[in-house]
Structures are given as C-alpha cells and as structure tokens.
Amino acid sequence: MSQPPKSLMLRLRARLIPETQGQGWVPFYNLGYLVFPFLPIVLSLMGDPNQWPGPASHMLGPTLLSVAAFLPVYFAAYRLTGIRSLLCMLVMAGIGYALMPFNSFANAYTIYAVGFAAMLGGSLWIRLAWAAAMLAGLLFEIIALQYPVFVFLITLIVSVAVFFGNHHFAESTRKRAELKLSHDEIRRLAALAERERIGRDLHDLLGHTLSLVALKSELAGKLLQRGDSPEAREAAQREIVEVGRVAREALAQVRSAVTGIRAAGVVAETVSAKLLLESDGIAFVSALAPRALDDGALPPNVETALAMTVREAVTNIQRHAQARSARVDLRIDDGEALLRIDDDGCGGARDDAFVPGNGLIGMRERVEALGGRLLIDTGKGEGTRIEVRVPLAAHATAIDDPASGMPA
Numbered sequence: 150m151s152q153p154p155k156s157l158m159l160r161l162r163a164r165l166i167p168e169t170q171g172q173g174w175v176p177f178y179n180l181g182y183l184v185f186p187f188l189p190i191v192l193s194l195m196g197d198p199n200q201w202p203g204p205a206s207h208m209l210g211p212t213l214l215s216v217a218a219f220l221p222v223y224f225a226a227y228r229l230t231g232i233r234s235l236l237c238m239l240v241m242a243g244i245g246y247a248l249m250p251f252n253s254f255a256n257a258y259t260i261y262a263v264g265f266a267a268m269l270g271g272s273l274w275i276r277l278a279w280a281a282a283m284l285a286g287l288l289f290e291i292i293a294l295q296y297p298v299f300v301f302l303i304t305l306i307v308s309v310a311v312f313f314g315n316h317h318f319a320e321s322t323r324k325r326a327e328l329k330l331s332h333d334e335i336r337r338l339a340a341l342a343e344r345e346r347i348g349r350d351l352h353d354l355l356g357h358t359l360s361l362v363a364l365k366s367e368l369a370g371k372l373l374q375r376g377d378s379p380e381a382r383e384a385a386q387r388e389i390v391e392v393g394r395v396a397r398e399a400l401a402q403v404r405s406a407v408t409g410i411r412a413a414g415v416v417a418e419t420v421s422a423k424l425l426l427e428s429d430g431i432a433f434v435s436a437l438a439p440r441a442l443d444d445g446a447l448p449p450n451v452e453t454a455l456a457m458t459v460r461e462a463v464t465n466i467q468r469h470a471q472a473r474s475a476r477v478d479l480r481i482d483d484g485e486a487l488l489r490i491d492d493d494g495c496g497g498a499r500d501d502a503f504v505p506g507n508g509l510i511g512m513r514e515r516v517e518a519l520g521g522r523l524l525i526d527t528g529k530g531e532g533t534r535i536e537v538r539v540p541l542a543a544h545a546t547a548i549d550d551p552a553s554g555m556p557a
Contacts, residue, residue: 176227179264183219185257186212186248211251215244219258226265235279238265242283246290253296256304259287263308267315280312324428358399365392415488416442418456419477422463431472438480447486451539454515455479455488458523461512462490462535470494470533481541485521488537496527512537 190208219241226237245258266280284305291301369388419435426433440446447455459477466475472494479488509525512535516523521539 182257185254208252215248238262264311264315267312268319415456418459432474435477441479441481458512466492486539490535493532496531
C-alpha cells in the first residue's frame with residue numbers, strides 16, 4: 150500500500166533536514182531565493198523572445214549547473230557541524246562567485262552563505278567576520294566586472310536582514326535547549342531529594358518499630374520456653390498481642406508515608422510550568438496563596454490531583470493554545486481548594502468535549518474521584534479558563550486518622 154503524499158513529504162523532510170533543528174519547512178521556503186538567478190533570463194526573453202539563442206541561453210547553462218551544485222551543499226549544511234559546516238558555507242559563496250561573470254543575480258548564493266554564517270559556532274564577532282569577508286569578496290568581483298554598485302547594496306541589505314534573522318533564531322533555539330536542560334535538571338534534583346527524604350522517613354518510621362517488634366517477639370519466645378505455667382502463657386500472649394498492635398501501627402504509618410511520597414507538589418509543577426512556557430516565549434505568572442502552601446493544608450491526594458491538573462493544562466497550552474500568556478492561581482476558599490489556570494490563546498476547548506484518551510477527561514476523572522468538580526470556560530479566540538474545586542474536609546479526616554478502616 151502506497152504512503153499518503155503528506156507522509157512521504159514528511160519523511161523526505163526528515164531525511165534532508167534534522168528534526169532536532171526545529172526548522173520545519175522553513176529551509177524549503179528559503180529555496181525561493183533561487184528564483185532570482187533566473188530573473189535576468191526571463192527578463193531577457195520577455196524583452197525580445199526572438200533573441201534565442203542569445204544572451205539568455207548563455208546564462209541558462211551556468212545557472213542550471215550552479216543550482217545543481219548548490220542544492221546538495223545546501224542540505225548538507227543543515228546536517229553538518231563544525232569545520233564541515235564552514236566548508237559548506239564557503240562552497241555556497243564560491244558557487245556565487247563562479248556564476249557572477251555569467252549572471253549578475255548570482256548574488257543570491259552570497260545571501261545564502263551569509264545566512265549560514267549566522268548559524269556557525271563561536272562568538273557573534275567571528276560569525277560577523279565571516280559574513281563581512283564573503284560580502285567583501287562579492288564587492289571586489291562586482292567592481293572587477295564593472296556591474297552597477299546597487300547590485301552590491303541590495304545584496305548587503307538583504308544579507309544583513311537574513312544574518313540577524315538567522316542569528317536570532319539560532320539564539321532562541323539555544324536558549325530553549327538550555328531551559329529544557331534546566332527543566333530536566335530540576336526534575337532530576339527533585340527526584341533525588343525525594344528519594345533521600347523517603348529513605349530518612351522510612352528509617353525514622355520503621356527503625357524503632359521493627360526494633361520493638363523484634364524485642365517483644367524475643368521476649369514472647371522466652372516466656373513460652375519457661376514452661377506451662379499460666380502466668381508465662383498469659384505474659385507471652387500479651388507480648389504477642391502487643392507485637393500485632395505495633396505491626397498494625399507501623400503498617401498505618403507506612404501507608405500514610407507512601408501517600409505523601411506519591412503526592413506531586415503543586416509548587417514543583419508550577420516551577421516546571423514556568424520553565425516550559427517561558428522557553429516557548431509564553432509569559433507565565435503564578436499566584437499561590439501562602440495558606441494553601443502550609444504543611445498539611447492540602448491532603449496529599451488532593452495536592453496530587455491539583456498538580457497533575459496543572460501539568461496537563463500547561464502541556465495543552467504549550468502545544469495547542471497559541472497563547473502569549475498564562476496564569477495559575479491556587480487558594481483555599483470556604484473549605485475548598487480552588488485552582489484556576491488561564492491562558493489568552495485560541496480557545497475552543499468546550500467543557501463537554503471530553504473523549505476517551507484525552508488529557509481533559511483524565512483531569513476531570515481525577516478531580517471527580519475526590520468529590521470535586523472541573524469546569525472549562527472558553528470561546529473561539531477568547532482563551533481558556535480551567536477551574537477546579539475540591540472539598541478538603543473529607544480528605545483531611547483521612548489524613549488525621551491514617552489507620553482508619555484497617556482491621557484491628
């Protein structure tokens with residue numbers, strides 16, 4: 150079965166331009182500059198179609214050869230780095246210099262070369278020096294061939310615009326990569342700190358309890374070895390009952406600790422959201438009420454649900470909303486945890502548009518399982534507000550008595 154045309158185009162793009170560069174179709178759009186070397190040919194024929202063969206035919210052959218030589222170098226420059234990328238840039242400029250005696254519009258190749266100079270490694274001054282050197286070479290050739298100076302002036306203006314446009318894109322890509330690394334590093338350090346905390350908590354919880362269980366079990370065994378006296382059996386029975394009680398308490402403590410371990414923090418998710426959105430140029434503001442951040446203010450299962458809602462909503466904003474800004478608010482209002490997430494994007498996510506597998510339905514199910522409710526207020530082109538309300542009273546009771554519901 151043949152692949153759909155769109156799929157074939159995407160596969161071709163992936164083979165020619167690495168996806169890691171995040172350029173999309175832009176390198177293919179930039180090939181539009183190759184129209185300019187053919188303009189003198191078209192204009193010559195439009196002036197007098199009967200002049201073929203003539204000046205136009207003398208330009209056509211070298212121009213076609215230049216394009217054939219340029220395209221492999223052009224696509225290779227996107228895949229190569231270091232000295233090989235520099236060589237590709239110089240070859241592009243060389244193709245333009247070679248074509249210039251035949252075609253005064255060969256300056257398009259110099260513009261390509263200057264554009265790639267902006268994406269070389271090293272400092273901005275080094276890249277500017279390479280661009281200036283290639284433009285100086287073009288100026289020298291234009292003067293030697295006695296072409297009008299405006300040919301160089303047009304090349305200079307366009308080259309400067311292309312250079313700084315590519316420089317801005319390269320810097321933005323680099324900063325996004327650095328922010329992503331920072332984002333990943335924060336998550337890694339948070340996970341490491343959490344593992345260390347878990348280790349300390351389990352040691353504190355179980356160290357004393359297990360020592361007590363071992364001591365009482367040993368005592369019960371010695372009492373049973375004393376003989377068949379009623380006093381010994383009664384004392385051993387008391388110690389065995391005590392071992393069971395201590396074990397149940399330890400189990401309740403472990404369950405409570407595990408609930409806290411599983412809880413994702415709203416603060417951590419908010420920090421991650423800031424890094425994620427601002428790396429994409431989306432302004433982000435968070436307003437977390439101090440009362441909501443107090444220890445024990447949010448039960449672990451409630452905080453987990455709210456944190457996961459923040460994560461899912463922010464991911465949707467980054468991927469789909471086309472927003473310029475976003476905001477997260479969290480406070481405790483009338484015994485409820487109130488979370489609001491706003492963006493000024495394209496909107497259109499209806500409150501009733503929940504389908505299986507969608508991140509929205511996961512958010513709603515998670516909140517409703519806690520007795521809460523999730524509302525979405527949005528309109529086409531009007532942004533989106535997600536509001537979550539979760540009652541705290543029932544969950545606070547469960548936290549205060551972690552052993553409730555356990556068999557005695």
